[in-house]
Amino acid sequence: MRRGRDMATMAEYPPGRAADPATGAPIETVVGVEGLRMDYGSTRVLDGLGLTVRAGEVVALLGPNGAGKTTTIEILEGFRRRSAGRVEVLGQDPARAGEAWRADLGVVLQSWRDHGVWRVRELLHHFGRYYAAYSTPERVRPFDTDVLLDRVGLAGHARRQVKSLSGGQRRRLDVAIGLVGRPRLLFLDEPTAGFDPQARRNFHDLVHDVVDENDTAVLLTTHDLDEAERLADRILVLTGGRIVADGSAEQLATGLGGDSEVAWTVDGRRSVHSTRAPVEFVAGLYADHGDSVTDLRVTRPTLEDVYMDLVRRHESGDIENAAAEFERTVR
């Protein structure tokens, strides 16, 4: 996975830096959103949401059910019209973008029983051919059907009917279809809902690999913290219609404070200590006791702790404070 972009470098790429697609210059910001608002009737689902995704970055949109994750993704995909705000995806407004823009996107849909009588390979190959007209020397399209099938572990099922696939196999086919055009930006909406742990792990490995190989930026939604932590370079917490936290899992976990817990054993005696500065504490511990320190364990506040805290504060109406506190601690 690509790592190593910290908050400081992020600030150098404000939304809107995207180059004119006509010049062919690289677009650093693949998704730029400012002040996005979405109303369904009198219900305001998104209220001034802002976010940025840069080329090659994997970003997770994390939030409780009904927070507006799917609505956000669908606006970015061009499948839903927003009420207000500025949205730019690959340099264009999704509400007005054309078919060439669409060719740069991959959308992983949750299939149900569509194309049930088609054969697996036949379907993937057929969809891939739509992208052939958009092939360039730098980005050869589509993906070779057999290579991709092999990559998602469906090579052995190429001639089977789609409806005969298991749930997990179908989802892997969904991912293959999302990737077949070698997208510059891939959308995954709740990709592993209903997966067992093994299937989820395999799926994560698959996304990592394919995304690395093709320098594809990914925006995924999930309400699974573990998934966000495992997959994403950066996590955005969406609640109350806006992004209340933005950073790596590490930054989120430490940024919102909370003590780390240090547990150790000296001469058979177990001790536990809570501290804001675990590194210094452990250094002191070794200075005092040397090698007689055993069973050392440092537990940082988990992303889950932080996330639960954010959501709870939002629900109790304290979200402004929580967000402000986060801003302070991260900077």
Place this chain on the structure above:
Amino acid sequence: MKPATNAVRLGLARGWIDFLRLSTTPGELFGYVFYPAVFLGIAASTTIEHDGTGTDGSAYLMTGGVAFLLANTLLLVAQTIGTEREDGTLLRAKALPHGMLGYTVGKSLQLMFTSAVSLVLTLVGALVLVGGFSVQGWSGALLLSGFCALGILALAPYGAILGSLTTNPRMAVAVAMIALLSLSLVSGVFFPVDILPAWAGVVGTVFPLYWIGVGLRAALLPEAQVALEATGSWELPQAAGVLMVWIVVGFLVAPWVLRRMARRESGSRVSEARERAMQRAY
């Protein structure tokens, strides 16, 4: 290669694959055989004597069978669009560059193939088995193909509209089927309208089914049976005229409704549809 041209070619490939794959499923095979078998069975096995003229009405009934098959296109289109919205086929097309173009071309081709197979099966069966049912020379053949085309074009757009508006494709098709059967009664496609009250005949003449029936009878029944027509003549110009009006209106409205429906399709809409369908269990 231009992307749009590419998509049209892919649409043709898609139509063929869909037709081929679906035609080998038991449900679809049953659909091909069911209506032709019913109409052929009745028309070939019974003699229906018309009190006015004493002619055998079996051939007349059979032209009704053909008209009904054409009308069935409406149901087929509605069902296809309704279920493919629900199961996400349409959304997948939407996620591809020029995917909707390919989808539209593919679906039109697939439905054309499907209708053609049912029609050919029925026509061949009727020509062999039903007395008095025959293509009336070259002009009859021309009329037959012309009115089959006009009939399908006059009805298919309304199926598309129905399929775009419904949230429950199975219910919509069931209701449309009942409407179609009632309409075929007052349209005199199975037996002459003169045995029904006059107002029923008037209602029938507003709808395409009546005029499809007129065209098919002119193409397939002996000249003597013109006596069974309400006006005592084949009103072909009127028939073509009324059908053209339905075609023009249909092709003005349907693309608009389809585009509006397609624009609104999204992943969450498909999930909602899936939830609804699973709760209903029909």
